Amino acid sequence: MLLTKFPRRKYTPNKTPIEKLERLSALLDGPNIYIKRDDLLGLAAGGNKTRKLEFIMADALAKGADTVVTCGSLQSNHCRLTLAAAVKEGLECHLVLEETAIKEYNRNASGNNFLYKLLGAHVHVFENGTDKQAEVEKVCKALEAEGKKPYPIPVGGSNELGTIGYSVCAQEIIEQSFDLGIDFDHIIAANGSGATTAGLLLGLYGRNEHVEFSAIGVTGSTEEVSKTVFDLVEKTADLLETKVDLPKEKIHFYDEYVGEGYAIPTKAMIEAVQMLARTEGILLDPVYTGKVMSGLIDLIRKGKFKKDENILFIHSGGSPALYENMDLFEEDLFS
Ligand SMILES: Cc1ncc(COP(=O)(O)O)c(C=O)c1O
Known part of the structure; x- marks a missing residue:
């Protein structure tokens, strides 16, 4: 292999x-x-997302991306680690977050939400049941219209x-x-x-x-x-x-x-x-x-x-x- x-x-x-x-x-x-x-x-x-991101971020960089866009739930470890990898690589990072069946978005929430803020994410929040992947595509289109080169990453990498x-x-x-x-x-x-x-x-x-x-x-x-x-x-x-x-x-x-x-x-x-x-x-x-x-x-x-x-x-x-x-x-x- x-x-x-x-x-x-x-x-x-x-x-x-x-x-x-x-x-x-x-x-x-x-x-x-x-x-x-x-x-x-x-x-x-x-x-675990760190292992996936080693190959995903390398691909994003090879393709000339200046921004990554991904999605997850409000407390997504995948979003936190994608953001951290983006920071390390000098890329902009947009997170599409979906509220869960039991939790609405609380901008002051702790855990990963606090880390999104600390690490400097661009956050887009949607209600439970939203098609996150479709929202990622929309965010990518909007970023392209601004002249950026976004790289979409699927849920969970x-x-x-x-x-x-x-x-x-x-x-x-x-x-x-x-x-x-x-x-x-x-x-x-x-x-x-x-x-x-x-x-x-x-x-x-x-x-x-x-x-x-x-x-x-x-x-x-x-x-x-x-x-x-x-x-x-x-x-x-x-x-x-x-x-x-x-x-x-x-x-x-x-x-x-x-x-x-x-x-x-x-x-x-x-x-x-x-x-x-x-x-x-x-x-x-x-x-x-x-x-x-x-x-x-x-x-x-x-x-x-x-x-x-x-x-x-x-x-x-x-x-x-x-x-x-x-x-x-x-x-x-x-x-
Ligand atoms: C801590 C943790 N363990 C396990 C998983 C599951 O991994 P996978 O999505 O690759 O099945 C995740 C996914 O977000 C996670 O954050």
Whole structure:
């Protein structure tokens, strides 16, 4: 798989660490749980989008863009990191933000919203249900009319270049597994717009890894999201001029940890975020990794894994959103 033929900007100097979660593994009395610290990737406050943006921003620069335009929800980690990458590259950045089913725009909100202001974004806000991609195109047209050269980035950075970014993570995991002498039996990650899962699947199974993979959904149904992921794997394999035969029996999608919907808190997410904070001193987030960890805890409690198995949890970042959700963790809202 020739990843080097694509231009890349480097935003993280080294591999992100893989650590054993000794206390959490003991508390749950289950398998050996390891964590891949992609929350420690480069750019403002890290997280999975940094890997995708290394290839996406390189493409924007190669095409002569002076502005990037992307979209997300009010507390979008993707928007925060796209903005940080744009600042680093000296580009202007426009964010098309969509209100969620439960939250209207509050210009004084904390978390990623505060960081949009601090890093200097041009923000365009739309109500819940807006076609964000269409709004991105409109913003690009308006910028072109002003003589600018905008470069649109899809929601979550989930295109072929973003997928290549996460294949690099798979390559890192394989190398670290060899260096650490640990054979991972199972990898578990969040699935939103799809390129994180797609890139990991492509990078792992394109190299014939035997590991099992679980994608924990934070939005949509398994039917919808698995189609998006498999399409992305195929399109990216075409771009890389390679063929990957995915072992579908080793790939599991879960939609039961979403709860009532995207970004709507669940009791299990709150338990998971608190558990990681209090056993390992690691911050998860309420929208993505908190729900993934709630899934992992549930699967362990249901006896899905053997005690001697090695499980790798991908920490994809997102902790700034904690600060806009402090009320969830100050008291047990569900008691
Ligand atoms: C912290 C975090 N984890 C996971 C994801 C999901 O990644 P993907 O959209 O590639 O499926 C996102 C997406 O925004 C995210 O912000």
